[in-house]
């Protein structure tokens with residue numbers, strides 16, 4: 131599945147000449163040294179590519195269950211020289227030359243390895259969904275507090291200036307309060323193997339956890355920041371489409387819920403509708419639906435509608451008010467002056483993570499850094515648990 135993201139990124143990099151630029155990046159004398167647990171398909175897009183243009187970070191170790199797989203990734207992406215291959219995840223979290231660990235494991239293994247890494251003194255960047263369920267997320271939060279380590283869910287879309295601009299338009303009040311939010315995300319038919327990690331219950335499979343952007347973005351747009359962790363969220367409906375070979379797996383999910391911001395915000399409740407599909411059904415049961423559909427968010431306000439196309443991946447896509455289109459690629463209300471037109475959502479995320487790690491190590495506070503706090507990640511896991519319960523499916527990881 132990650133090959134789609136990789137193809138888009140390669141095109142972007144080719145268009146903007148990013149590969150030449152990577153060759154000329156001079157690393158700082160004290161970069162954040164990142165180790166990776168597993169040779170996951172997403173590693174290039176989410177980490178190797180962004181680190182390639184970041185002077186303050188470097189990838190120093192990859193551990194896979196089979197060492198040759200880690201070595202193959204190092205060779206394939208030209209990380210040799212600075213990056214060690216290990217035949218286990220333990221070796222990565224025990225490596226004293228690793229400052230932070232990126233965790234792109236199946237969702238059901240995130241909590242275990244995030245906790246192990248933090249207990250070994252590492253900061254952690256944890257792929258979405260942060261854990262299998264809310265209880266595990268609370269455990270991650272507890273260990274982050276105990277160890278003083280940073281733990282960040284890799285919700286890359288939240289670091290892009292275009293998303294911040296949409297949020298700014300909503301919160302400015304110029305169009306009134308948000309009333310309804312609709313978010314859709316789907317994957318073309320047959321894009322993933324039948325035994326993909328997303329279709330395995332013991333690994334935390336299912337559309338809710340895999341496409342958790344739909345819950346995260348709907349709630350982010352519906353609730354004034356920073357009150358989301360204390361909003362009242364009530365699931366109205368949750369309709370899964372069950373995977374043909376595993377009755378515990380939601381291959382698709384359609385859910386509605388109301389989000390009531392805390393009374394202190396003075397904001398009214400918002401109706402949310404989210405729809406996620408890991409295997410778009412064949413048209414008339416005959417024709418595979420391979421045409422990519424960009425992730426899409428629509429926010430209905432009292433006096434305008436905002437449509438945000440490709441809200442997840444872009445690179446500054448579009449922000450449309452009632453009758454105009456805005457394109458935002460850099461800077462914005464959260465970053466201030468920062469970024470390049472070719473920075474991916476992941477590049478922005480790595481920018482924030484590295485700055486957060488450096489600040490934590492130096493005992494400094496950072497101002498205005500985009501972030502997804504653990505209280506919010508935990509709240510989203512509560513929503514996903516509740517959707518599973520409402521759908522009559524087991525909460526993952528129990």
Ligand SMILES: NC(=O)C1=CN([C@@H]2O[C@H](COP(=O)(O)OP(=O)(O)OC[C@H]3O[C@@H](n4cnc5c(N)ncnc54)[C@H](OP(=O)(O)O)[C@@H]3O)[C@@H](O)[C@H]2O)C=CC1
Nearest residue numbers: 132168169170171172194195234235236237257258259327
């Ligand atoms: N941010 C984004 O845009 C995206 C995020 N993701 C997230 O990244 C994570 C990984 O996804 P993706 O790269 O597509 O997945 P992959 O299947 O490519 O990678 C998962 C890795 O997990 C390891 N693993 C450990 N135990 C098991 C097991 N029992 N069965 C299978 N694999 C195991 C494997 O590591 P080893 O190398 O040791 O064999 C494998 O490389 C998920 O959390 C997913 O939600 C995925 C795609 C996009």
Ligand SMILES: O=C1OC[C@@H](O)[C@H](O)[C@H]1O
Nearest residue numbers: 131317328340341408442
């Ligand atoms: O970006 C994504 O798109 C498709 C999903 O299966 C994947 O895990 C997700 O992060």
